[in-house]
Amino acid sequence: MTRTQGDAPKRTRLSPDERREQLITLGAKMLGERSIEDISVSEIAAEAGISRGLLFHYFPTKQDFQLAIVHHANAELLERVAPDRSLGLFEMLRDSIERYIEYVTENRTSYLALLRGPTSVSPDLAPLVDQTRDAIIGIILAETPTPIVESDHPRLMLAMRGWIAFVEESTLTWLRSEPISRTELIDLLVESLIAIAFSVDPELAAALRG
Secondary structure: OOOOOOOOOOOOOOOHHHHHHHHHHHHHHHHOOOOHHHOOHHHHHHHHOOOHHHHHHHOOOHHHHHHHHHHHHHHHHHHHOOOOOOOOHHHHHHHHHHHHHHHHHHOHHHHHHHHHOHHHHOOOOHHHHHHHHHHHHHHHHHOOOOOOOHHHOHHHHHHHHHHHHHHHHHHHHHHHHOOOOHHHHHHHHHHHHHHHHHHHOHHHHHHHHO
């Protein structure tokens, strides 16, 4: 029998883990188009072919569902910016920043909401964003020729967190009006990191520049 327009999607039998992953994936897809606060549980349940009530079998509250979506999105971002070790250090850094800009361009609505919307001050969601910031710093420092222990380099860690704030604010401004080209933005972010590194550790800056 042919399904007519307006009929509910056919429900597919999935394992609990598969269903949970499906719902998170649908939520992350919707996050690319709207803020986390505007994600519709009813729409996602309908697209998955389940009832709204069944969705809450997998996530006790809407807040739990939002946390899972943001966690998924953050993991996706970190995967996107993972370093390409076939490149030299400078090229690797530039490549990762370029892919960061690509990701936030594709997900500009959610990026803006996570950094400047109600989510940015949510006691449950904000720590996930902070964890992603720290993870990005860790990715960069892990590629340096000499291992860097955070507790031994307080000035460097403070400078790196300041650089992350600069990246976010510059990217948000660029997304709104694109006053410079994407290439110029990437160059700015790369050169600013090297300049900050030079102010606290000239040897690190030399290594980053290659």
